[in-house]
Structure formats: C-alpha cells, structure tokens
Amino acid sequence: MGQVAWxxxxxSLFDYKTExxxxxxxxxxxxxxxxxxxxxLAYLVGWVFVVKKGYQDTDTSLQSSVITKLKGxxxxxxxxxxxxxxxxxDYVIPPQGESVFFVMTNLIVTPNQRQSTCPEVGRTEPFDPxxxxxxxxxxxxxxxxxxxxxxxxxxxxxxGNGVKTGRCLKDRGSTRGTCEILAWCPVEKRSKPKKPxxxxxxxxxxxxKNSIRFPKFKFSxxxxxxxxxxxxxxxxxxSQEHPYCPIFVLGNIVRWAGAxxxxxxxxxxxxxxxxxxxxxxxxxxxxxxxxxxxxxxxxKSAERSITSGYNFRFAKYYRxxxxxxxxxxxxxxxxxxxxxxxxxxxKFNIIPTIINISSGLAxxxxxxxxxxxxxxxxxxxxxxxxxxKYEEVKSSSRKSLSSPTLNGNQSPDQL
Numbered sequence: 490m491g492q493v494a495w496x497x498x499x500x501s502l503f504d505y506k507t508e509x510x511x512x513x514x515x516x517x518x519x520x521x522x523x524x525x526x527x528x529x530l531a532y533l534v535g536w537v538f539v540v541k542k543g544y545q546d547t548d549t550s551l552q553s554s555v556i557t558k559l560k561g562x563x564x565x566x567x568x569x570x571x572x573x574x575x576x577x578x579d580y581v582i583p584p585q586g587e588s589v590f591f592v593m594t595n596l597i598v599t600p601n602q603r604q605s606t607c608p609e610v611g612r613t614e615p616f617d618p619x620x621x622x623x624x625x626x627x628x629x630x631x632x633x634x635x636x637x638x639x640x641x642x643x644x645x646x647x648x649g650n651g652v653k654t655g656r657c658l659k660d661r662g663s664t665r666g667t668c669e670i671l672a673w674c675p676v677e678k679r680s681k682p683k684k685p686x687x688x689x690x691x692x693x694x695x696x697x698k699n700s701i702r703f704p705k706f707k708f709s710x711x712x713x714x715x716x717x718x719x720x721x722x723x724x725x726x727x728s729q730e731h732p733y734c735p736i737f738v739l740g741n742i743v744r745w746a747g748a749x750x751x752x753x754x755x756x757x758x759x760x761x762x763x764x765x766x767x768x769x770x771x772x773x774x775x776x777x778x779x780x781x782x783x784x785x786x787x788x789k790s791a792e793r794s795i796t797s798g799y800n801f802r803f804a805k806y807y808r809x810x811x812x813x814x815x816x817x818x819x820x821x822x823x824x825x826x827x828x829x830x831x832x833x834x835x836k837f838n839i840i841p842t843i844i845n846i847s848s849g850l851a852x853x854x855x856x857x858x859x860x861x862x863x864x865x866x867x868x869x870x871x872x873x874x875x876x877x878k879y880e881e882v883k884s885s886s887r888k889s890l891s892s893p894t895l896n897g898n899q900s901p902d903q904l
Contacts, residue, residue: 511877518864525856533849542769543845545835548705551766553830555588561693565686569598580687582803582821588828592693592739594754595685595822599677602804602816607674608632608658608667609649632668640668650676677802677818685754685822691740695826696722698735699779701766703834708770712779732778737762743824746783756798757822759787766832777834786827799825 513519537543563575578584580593609632631647634640634657642655651672659666670676702709714721714733725734727741743750746760753760761784768777787799800823804816865875 511874513864513874513877515864515868515870515874518860518868521863522856522860525859526853529849529852529856533845533852537845537849542835544837544842545769545771546705546838546841547833547835548703549833550704551830551832552702552704554700555828555830556696556698557586557588557590557826557828558696558698559590559592559693560696561690563687563689567598567686569600575687580690580823588830589825590695591821591823591825592690593821593823594687594690595682595757596687597678597681597820599675599818599820602673602675602818603813604672605674606654606669606671607676609646609651609653609670609672609676610667632670634666634668635664646670673816673818677820681755681820681822683755685751687823688751688754690754691738691743691750693739694726695737695739695742696735697737697762697764697828699764699828699830701830701832703768703770706770706834706836708768708774708777708834710766710768710774710777712764727781732781739824742783742826746785748785753824755822757800757824758785759799759825759827760784761786762826762828764828764830766830766834768832768834770834770836798822 559577559581561577563580564573565575566572582591582593609629629646629649632649637655637657640653640655640657642653644653645651646653646668649670649672651670654669654671656669657666658669697712699712700709701711712733713735722734722736725731725736727734727737740750742760742762743753748758748760763782763784765780765782766777767780770777787797800820802818802820804818806814806816808814861878865871865878868874
C-alpha cells in the first residue's frame with residue numbers, strides 16, 4: 490500500500506457522516522414500510538401491552554399454605570375384620586391435613602401376625618406347621634428349594650418377608666418345597682378384593698383451604714368466600730358457579746381428571762389438584778380469583794402394568810394377656826391427592842412501561858433499516874436510489890470558493 494493510500498486512510502478517520510433524507514416515490518417499498526410499521530405497532534400494543542401486560546411489574550414469588558379436611562363414613566363386612574365402620578381417622582393418611590393426603594379405598598388385611606417360623610408362601614388359609622407348602626406354590630422365587638442347603642440359615646429372602654431358618658419344607662413325596670423363615674407369621678395374604686371395599690369413598694368430601702400472599706405488593710387472599718353464614722361451608726359444593734366454595738366431592742375430582750373412580754379405588758392412583766392465581770392488581774381485589782384444574786399424575790397405560798396403581802403397608806400392634814406381641818398388617822390401596830399452588834401478580838409500574846416503549850421504538854428503526862435494504866439492494870433501480878441516498882462532499886479550496894464575476898443574467902443559485 491503506497492504512501493498516498495495510507496494518507497487517504499488516515500484522513501478518512503476524520504470524515505463525518507450525516508443522514509440525508511430521500512423521499513423515494515416507490516409504492517412497493519412504501520407499502521412494505523407501512524406494513525412493517527403496523528405489524529410492529531400491533532405487536533407492541535396487542536401482544537406486549539394487552540396480552541402480556543408489559544406495563545406492569547410482576548411478582549411470581551407466591552407464598553401459599555394449604556389445609557385439607559375430609560368428611561365421610563363407610564361400612565364394610567369382611568371375614569378378617571367383620572362388620573366395621575370407617576371414618577376419617579381410619580382411611581385418611583396422614584391425618585394432619587396437609588397439601589398431600591391419601592384416601593384408602595381398598596385393602597388386604599392379614600390379622601393376628603406374630604413373630605415365629607412359617608413357610609415363605611403367600612397363603613390365604615391359616616398357617617399349620619403340619620401342612621407344609623405345596624410344591625411350586627411360592628410366589629417368591631428365592632423361597633423355592635430342593636434341599637435344606639438351598640435355604641442358608643440367617644439369609645434374608647430376596648423380596649420376601651423374613652430370614653431363612655435352614656429348613657426346606659416339602660409335601661410328602663414331593664421333591665420341591667419352600668424355605669422356612671423367621672418372620673411375622675402367617676405371611677401377608679396375596680389376594681385382593683375384586684371390588685374396592687371403600688368404594689363409597691366416591692361420595693366423600695374434602696375441604697381445601699388455600700391462603701396466598703404476594704409479598705412484593707403485600708396482597709393476600711383466600712379461596713374461601715368471606716361470609717358470616719355458618720351453614721355455607723356445610724351445604725355448598727364447588728362448581729364453576731361457586732368458585733369460592735372449597736368443598737370438593739372426591740368422585741367429581743377424579744372424573745374431572747378424566748379417570749373412573751371405582752377403577753382407581755381398586756388399584757390406587759395419584760390425582761393432581763392445581764390451584765392457579767393470576768391476579769391483575771390494577772383491578773379490584775374481587776377480580777383476583779382461583780382457577781382449578783385436575784389431572785391424573787400416575788402413569789396409567791391402556792394395558793395393565795405391574796407398575797400401575799398406588800399402595801403401601803402399615804400395621805397396628807397389640808399385646809395379649811400373656812405378653813405376646815401381635816399385629817394386623819394392612820396393605821392399603823387408594824388415591825393420593827397432591828394439591829399444587831402457583832400464580833403471579835402484576836401491577837402498573839413506570840419502569841417496565843418505558844422499557845417496552847423504548848423497545849418498540851427500536852423495532853421501528855429496525856423496520857426502516859430493513860426497508861432501506863430492500864430499496865438500495867433488492868429492487869431493479871437500486872443503483873439509482875443508492876446514488877441519491879449516498880453523496881460524497883469534499884471541502885473546496887479558498888480559490889474555488891471565491892465568487893466569480895456575475896453578469897446581469899446570473900444569480901448565485903445558478904453557479
């Protein structure tokens with residue numbers, strides 16, 4: 490690069506560029522420019538300010554508490570328990586009234602268990618030491634044996650109920666048997682009632698009290714109607730016409746989640762209760778209302794699966810007059826309800842308003858830049874418009890700036 494070129498590059502650093510406005514009489518580009526402007530304006534007003542309420546400051550740090558209380562009774566008559574009346578103290582787990590609660594709807598009862606030795610078999614009949622397990626009747630593979638050495642003493646049965654004693658119990662004349670174990674005997678029953686014992690739980694009700702607070706705006710509210718009528722909560726039921734009645738029928742909740750209550754009551758399952766608070770605090774507090782939605786959360790496939798349903802075990806212990814400890818083992822099937830609360834609140838604030846307006850103005854400038862690209866590079870007469878858009882002006886010497894002698898027919902504007 491020669492000395493002249495370096496000098497020209499250096500002098501170009503001191504050039505100043507100023508805008509030159511050119512009115513282009515091109516209808517296509519003009520229409521495009523107005524369409525871009527209207528699109529940006531519609532986005533700014535319609536989406537940013539109307540839909541997203543970009544003029545508001547928001548608070549998503551929702552503080553929430555949930556209290557639940559169930560009501561309802563059921564009657565059963567079984568061979569294990571006899572006639573029995575079930576109330577909330579029996580079928581609600583845990584009883585503290587938290588945001589997650591379990592309603593027992595079906596159960597397998599194994600009564601009068603005590604710690605002794607018995608075969609590792611899921612029996613339905615009472616245990617008799619003189620009647621060993623039938624060959625191949627064990628539902629636990631690790632409990633099957635051919636000889637005593639297959640039942641290593643002190644080894645726990647995999648997926649079983651106790652510890653092996655070292656004996657292999659067989660029927661007379663049989664070559665295959667079941668390991669004897671030290672456990673709570675008799676071991677748990679395997680047969681489950683075909684129909685849910687507490688199917689009437691479909692008519693039980695649950696009271697869901699939800700209190701929320703948005704700390705940024707110091708706004709609090711509840712999902713319970715503010716009334717002095719003491720009988721209101723005893724008679725009302727939630728519906729779209731009564732959104733501030735927090736009393737829900739369990740059968741309705743399961744149906745709104747798209748499931749069948751009696752089917753879920755037999756195998757168990759999980760239902761989600763979603764409470765959403767979206768509050769526009771520029772309006773009256775009465776406009777801030779809870780919105781409920783219900784869904785089934787456990788993976789229920791079309792075909793029966795070993796992972797379907799929901800169940801767990803618990804026991805009730807007691808001691809007889811001779812000081813022997815007994816227990817009643819219960820395998821509980823039922824529906825778990827998860828109450829989940831979320832939401833956000835918004836209120837007018839000048840700072841987000843200015844930010845969003847400034848962003849809209851910047852988009853207007855980007856629209857003009859896009860139309861300039863079309864005008865100067867994409868249409869047929871782009872070279873002509875570039876010549877009108879950009880003009881290089883050089884400073885003149887004093888000699889060239891001196892005014893020539895004007896004749897009578899010249900004016901300075903004609904030079």
